[in-house]
Amino acid sequence: MSQRLLFSDSAAAADALTYSSRTAPLGDGAVRLRATGGVMAMTSAPLAPRGLLDPTPTVLGMRVLAVDPELECDLVVEASTLVRADDDPAAVVLPDSSVSAGWAGVAPPRAGWQQVGAFDAALLAERAQHGVTAVAGAMPENPGEDVVRQVRASIWGAPDAALDELPLGAAFAAYALGFLSGDESARVLTAASWTRITLERGHVLVRRPAASGLTAVRATGRSSA
DSSP states (O other): OOOEEEBSSHHHHHHHHHHHHHHTTSTTOEEEEEEETTEEEEEEEEEOOSSTTOOOOEEEEEEEEEBOTTOOEEEEEEGGGOEEETTEEEEEEOOSSOOOOGGGGSOOOSSOOEEEEEEEHHHHHHHHHHHHHHHHHHOOSSOOHHHHHHHHHHHHTSEEGGGTTEETHHHHHHHHTTOOOSSOEEEEEEETTEEEEEETTEEEEEEOOOOOSOOOOOOOSOOOO
16 A cells, blocks of 8 residues: 555645646646644745756755645655555645755755845736746747757846845745745745745745855965064
8 A cells, every 4th residue: 555644634635736746847747745743844946956057046945735744755756656545635645756956955944034125016927927938939840858948047137126036936935936925925944055935825035156266276284474
């Protein structure tokens, strides 16, 4: 019998499947399932660097749901493989195998967040639509997978002045994952190298890639007279 996730009720299970269906076409299509103490964090990466020299920022989406208090797990699966159990509307069946995802090994901090501002949900929706139009306009005819990835990374990864220099992909993640709903103010918080946009339906977390390159050479030893 396949392993399964037991949620608090059928509504929470349906919510998990909605999130996974929105995640499936984004980024690498993977979702991290981390549950402990009756709470599950479902995390995905609509935007993430590929390789050490890729300047693309890490943009994660996170949805938090109530689960069986006895459920303990931490794994990454293809989002499209999660399905509702036939015999229990509050259960979701896991695939037979997990997958690996580089972004899943870089977890945002759990504490130490401080609010630094706020965005209207309408602004996030507008900037997301702006990016969608920009991506469509920049795409050549019959692009290959590499070209598609480069175009999307260049637009979604670019700092956006309207978002206080956060990458435009932060707005895209909130929009594509279904976090934007009506008239709402999204809180903006920071901790270490991370920025978090918190909405009623979920969180968007952004981490800039670490600076690369060699540092300046520092003279050592005794100086000559």
